[in-house]
Amino acid sequence: MRQASCPACGAPLVFENAHSLYTVCKYCRTMSVQAEEALREVGKVAALVEDGSPLRLGATGSIGGKTFKIIGRIQYRHPVGFWNEWFLVVNDDEEDAWLGEASGQYYFTRLKKDAELPEDLDPQKLQAGEAVPISGQKFFVRDIQTTKVVSGEGELPFPFETGYEATVVDCVSSDGDFATLDFSEEKPLVFIGKPVNFRELNLVHVRSVYGFKATDAEPVTT
Amino acid sequence: MADSEKTFRYQAGMAPPEPPPVEARRLLCPHCGAAVDLLLPGKSETVRCQKCLSILEPEHAALKLREAYNEQFPHRLWIPLGREGILDGIKYKCVGMVVREDEEHARWSEYLLFNPYHGYRYLVESYGNWTLVEPHPGLGLDAKGYPVLWGSSANIRLAGKKFRYYSHYRARIVNIIGEFPWRASIGETNEITEYINPPYQASCEQVIQYLDREGNPVDIAALMAAEHGNADAQHSDDEEKILSRIIRKRDLRQRTTEIHWSVGQYKYPEEIKAAFQLDELPPKEAFGMCEPNPLRTRFWLSLAITALLSLVSCASCVYAINNAEQATVLEKKFILNTAEFELKREGDTDYLEFSFEPGEIILPKETNVEFDLKSLLEQQWLSLNIFMIHSESGAGYIYDAELSRYFGVSDDGESWSEGSETTSLTTVKMPPGKYNLYAIGATNVGIYEFKQNLKLFGESASGMAQQLLGPRLRGATQQGMRGVVLPQNFAGKENSPKLELTLRVTRDVPILDWLFPVFLWLIGWNIFYLVRYRSKEKER
Numbered sequence: 163m164r165q166a167s168c169p170a171c172g173a174p175l176v177f178e179n180a181h182s183l184y185t186v187c188k189y190c191r192t193m194s195v196q197a198e199e200a201l202r203e204v205g206k207v208a209a210l211v212e213d214g215s216p217l218r219l220g221a222t223g224s225i226g227g228k229t230f231k232i233i234g235r236i237q238y239r240h241p242v243g244f245w246n247e248w249f250l251v252v253n254d255d256e257e258d259a260w261l262g263e264a265s266g267q268y269y270f271t272r273l274k275k276d277a278e279l280p281e282d283l284d285p286q287k288l289q290a291g292e293a294v295p296i297s298g299q300k301f302f303v304r305d306i307q308t309t310k311v312v313s314g315e316g317e318l319p320f321p322f323e324t325g326y327e328a329t330v331v332d333c334v335s336s337d338g339d340f341a342t343l344d345f346s347e348e349k350p351l352v353f354i355g356k357p358v359n360f361r362e363l364n365l366v367h368v369r370s371v372y373g374f375k376a377t378d379a380e381p382v383t384t
Numbered sequence: 385m386a387d388s389e390k391t392f393r394y395q396a397g398m399a400p401p402e403p404p405p406v407e408a409r410r411l412l413c414p415h416c417g418a419a420v421d422l423l424l425p426g427k428s429e430t431v432r433c434q435k436c437l438s439i440l441e442p443e444h445a446a447l448k449l450r451e452a453y454n455e456q457f458p459h460r461l462w463i464p465l466g467r468e469g470i471l472d473g474i475k476y477k478c479v480g481m482v483v484r485e486d487e488e489h490a491r492w493s494e495y496l497l498f499n500p501y502h503g504y505r506y507l508v509e510s511y512g513n514w515t516l517v518e519p520h521p522g523l524g525l526d527a528k529g530y531p532v533l534w535g536s537s538a539n540i541r542l543a544g545k546k547f548r549y550y551s552h553y554r555a556r557i558v559n560i561i562g563e564f565p566w567r568a569s570i571g572e573t574n575e576i577t578e579y580i581n582p583p584y585q586a587s588c589e590q591v592i593q594y595l596d597r598e599g600n601p602v603d604i605a606a607l608m609a610a611e612h613g614n615a616d617a618q619h620s621d622d623e624e625k626i627l628s629r630i631i632r633k634r635d636l637r638q639r640t641t642e643i644h645w646s647v648g649q650y651k652y653p654e655e656i657k658a659a660f661q662l663d664e665l666p667p668k669e670a671f672g673m674c675e676p677n678p679l680r681t682r683f684w685l686s687l688a689i690t691a692l693l694s695l696v697s698c699a700s701c702v703y704a705i706n707n708a709e710q711a712t713v714l715e716k717k718f719i720l721n722t723a724e725f726e727l728k729r730e731g732d733t734d735y736l737e738f739s740f741e742p743g744e745i746i747l748p749k750e751t752n753v754e755f756d757l758k759s760l761l762e763q764q765w766l767s768l769n770i771f772m773i774h775s776e777s778g779a780g781y782i783y784d785a786e787l788s789r790y791f792g793v794s795d796d797g798e799s800w801s802e803g804s805e806t807t808s809l810t811t812v813k814m815p816p817g818k819y820n821l822y823a824i825g826a827t828n829v830g831i832y833e834f835k836q837n838l839k840l841f842g843e844s845a846s847g848m849a850q851q852l853l854g855p856r857l858r859g860a861t862q863q864g865m866r867g868v869v870l871p872q873n874f875a876g877k878e879n880s881p882k883l884e885l886t887l888r889v890t891r892d893v894p895i896l897d898w899l900f901p902v903f904l905w906l907i908g909w910n911i912f913y914l915v916r917y918r919s920k921e922k923e924r
Contacts, residue, residue, distance in 0.1 A: 171393050173394030189398065189401070190392045210403075212425070213426045214406045242566045243565050265427065266499065266504060289640045289641070291533050291643060293530075305641065305644075307641070372423065372498075374475065374500050374501070378501070
């Protein structure tokens with residue numbers, strides 16, 4: 163954990179993940195990047211849109227015996243609804259982990275920088291149901307969607323740009339693995355993980371929304 | 385950048401700006417001015433005014449008119465909007481309802497349920513049957529492990545379960561009420577493929593993109609709507625034709641961009657009633673698509689009982705066989721000269737009566753006795769009464785055995801035969817002791833020759849057959865009716881036909897006669913339950 167202060171307003175900033183290069187100040191919504199020793203201001207970012215997500219920065223949970231904390235977020239607009247990618251710091255873990263979240267659906271994934279994809283994979287030519295090998299594992303395309311970046315918060319390993327459009331291809335394997343191919347850059351970003359349900363995440367400090375209290379997240383025993 | 389932001393400087397102890405809580409909001413219908421309660425601001429993209437039914441769209445803390453209506457909602461909402469209920473341990477709020485129908489105009493309702501932590505569910509009500517449907521992140525796979533595309537009638541595997549194909553149909557949205565996280569509109573159609581594994585159900589919907597010759601996506605909904613206006617088509621089955629006409633005319637290419645699977649579970653009406661505190665539910669008018677077949681359990685139960693009884697039967701057979709001594713106590717072959725028999729007549733039937741003494745048997749303990757009788761017969765019959773007389777108590781027991789064998793060739797050249805040359809009978813348990821055996825029989829063996837000899841040599845003065853027997857048994861021989869006997873000696877007597885009889889007596893034999901009827905009954909029982917189960921399945 164490193165302490166810093168916002169180059170725009172001076173507010174204290176904390177980096178909890180060694181891989182975080184960018185951070186959005188929660189006071190003045192200025193994005194800054196770590197440049198050599200100091201933080202450099204990148205610019206103001208747009209406000210997040212209230213999407214009713216029950217997750218928030220600082221919420222903690224555990225999955226597969228490893229505890230994690232939500233430290234950043236990129237908010238996307240899908241053709242239907244919002245989609246959040248929450249950036250996590252996982253205890254005793256080197257790899258970056260993300261929690262994809264959209265209206266009660268959750269995907270715990272990790273960015274695979276060395277993932278191998280077929281040459282010349284064109285998302286515009288892909289069809290749902292088609293097989294796509296990822297690092298030798300057979301995945302099938304489930305959906306192909308165009309997403310637009312809305313905004314973000316907290317600390318992040320890469321920056322975001324409001325309004326940036328990208329094609330995102332979600333894939334599943336026959337043994338239940340999940341992969342997202344993000345075509346926002348020339349070399350697609352590959353996230354691989356598993357769909358999880360809310361209970362498997364053991365989340366604490368979730369938000370109370372729409373009159374549902376955090377206790378409503380737990381199964382009711384009557 | 386606004387001035388206030390430019391000059392913003394953090395001061396120690398300052399709290400970060402928190403977003404206001406997300407709660408239901410009361411807004412106004414831009415069409416009729418009525419209050420519209422938006423239950424899920426930030427989530428819902430479509431909301432309907434409950435007063436005028438205009439379709440509205442939340443935009444910047446207000447509602448925008450998308451489609452104006454001046455109607456009343458004609459469908460019954462069994463679960464009121466905003467009502468909360470607990471299903472499978474999760475609290476849901478009912479936020480919307482969609483009425484859909486298929487090509488055959490069968491209608492059903494889909495209640496949209498919401499929990500911010502667990503997401504959306506559909507609670508489908510069809511003719512009084514309820515199914516809770518949840519989106520599934522996976523893909524339905526076929527036996528080879530490849531994704532099943534929509535419309536495929538293959539059996540699939542999803543969520544660790546196997547499902548069998550049920551149906552494929554096009555569903556049209558008849559009406560909507562409440563709010564939805566997508567741009568919902570009336571008249572929209574979707575093709576759905578359904579699979580079942582009661583109480584579970586899986587369904588698949590696909591999103592198809594239509595591309596023109598240059599590969600650019602076209603707005604098929606707008607084209608359809610335009611075509612609709614021209615053709616004035618109303619029904620969902622026309623939808624198909626309009627679509628294929630547009631595809632043909634514009635030379636469009638289809639591209640599947642999304643495959644959505646969901647898994648449902650049957651819910652008994654009482655559970656729904658209790659969960660949402662309802663006073664009334666729609667009457668159950670049909671057997672549910674994924675309703676557990678109550679006869680399935682009964683069929684499996686009958687199979688299980690059959691398996692159990694079969695096992696018990698086999699075990700008791702093995703026990704009976706192993707514990708029976710099966711000792712042969714007498715085995716003799718008798719060659720009886722038919723010339724020594726007695727000709728008798730009963731009604732129109734002539735027969736020869738005879739008797740002989742097989743000997744004595746000893747039963748060291750109380751056991752049953754089996755008589756195996758064998759005789760070579762050709763178009764002949766034989767019946768035998770075996771008398772067992774207990775040598776000490778004098779108690780007598782009679783057992784009957786019959787043998788016959790006929791064969792021939794029928795008119796159409798098929799050879800046939802009936803009867804058998806062997807028979808066996810088993811007695812009940814007999815008290816221990818020594819028994820004297822006597823046998824009195826009747827047969828048609830040698831009757832022709834007997835009658836010939838009778839013509840040649842005449843009859844004897846006295847019946848000798850009866851003299852063979854003790855006085856006690858005399859009454860048992862055809863009510864002591866007197867017959868005709870050949871003389872004791874006459875020429876060619878030794879050449880008269882012989883009746884050959886083999887009698888074997890075994891004590892303590894296992895009794896397995898009950899086995900066959902028991903198995904027959906079990907098979908019948910199972911068939912009965914299988915037929916009932918199958919016919920119930922057809923009601924789906």
